[in-house]
């Protein structure tokens with residue numbers, strides 16, 4: 001089960017293109033997907049697709065793990081309540097935890113601020129054979145920090161002309177280095193609408209079991225919605241490259257978002273063209289080992 005080429009093409013931001021976020025749907029793809037069959041509701045088809053992608057992902061991860069030649073870095077960025085945590089949890093629920101890590105990047109610590117902005121993320125990069133997920137990333141340094149440039153003072157940096165362009169360059173160079181050394185970088189922007197964010201915040205406030213997810217800072221950031229959209233647009237346009245593409249995923253409908261993310265990850269691993277895991281021993285050695293064990297009796 002693969003995501004149709006037309007869907008992948010629609011989601012990816014081609015190098016040099018503007019993502020034009022305001023023009024993109026936050027709820028569905030233009031390409032007809034998923035295709036509801038006769039008598040099958042879209043929701044049912046979607047659940048089946050997600051389950052099929054998760055099976056594929058399990059298979060693809062095993063290939064990645066067994067081959068040990070490449071690593072995968074998945075970056076998730078989004079406005080608050082767009083569904084980063086839930087998507088990571090659902091999509092990765094089937095993969096072998098031994099080959100996967102998730103790191104969430106919050107406001108940098110004092111130690112982190114004493115280093116360059118890429119430093120803390122390099123500590124969490126995946127080794128060959130592994131998948132690393134970044135829940136937020138060094139992109140925060142051209143997003144939240146761009147919306148709130150006063151944060152630059154924390155790291156003792158003066159805002160100067162060209163600062164954001166320099167950071168995009170540093171990011172592109174960093175991601176090119178990763179690609180050249182066998183790490184595939186795939187970046188997701190979960191594109192949620194302002195209305196849907198409002199609904200999800202209200203839902204968090206209405207449900208005591210979700211109160212822990214709500215922070216009053218979330219409302220303060222919501223007030224900067226347009227500035228964030230602009231910052232995202234600029235960052236995505238400047239850093240979506242052939243070797244480290246951005247995918248803009250409609251995020252208002254959670255099952256759609258999750259299935260699309262899973263489909264893009266499967267595609268990224270498949271494009272590596274890895275062979276199925278090969279046995280570590282020759283057929284003769286396997287036969288001999290089998291005989292030896294059988295000879296021990298029961």
Ligand code: AMP
Nearest residue numbers: 105106107108136137140141144145151
């Ligand atoms: P959450 O993902 O909801 O736990 O929130 C983490 C918070 O940390 C968000 O408000 C981010 O914008 C913030 N954050 C992450 N990285 C940075 C950074 N480099 N500088 C400032 N704030 C950051």
Ligand code: MG
Nearest residue numbers: 080081215218
């Ligand atoms: Mg939050």
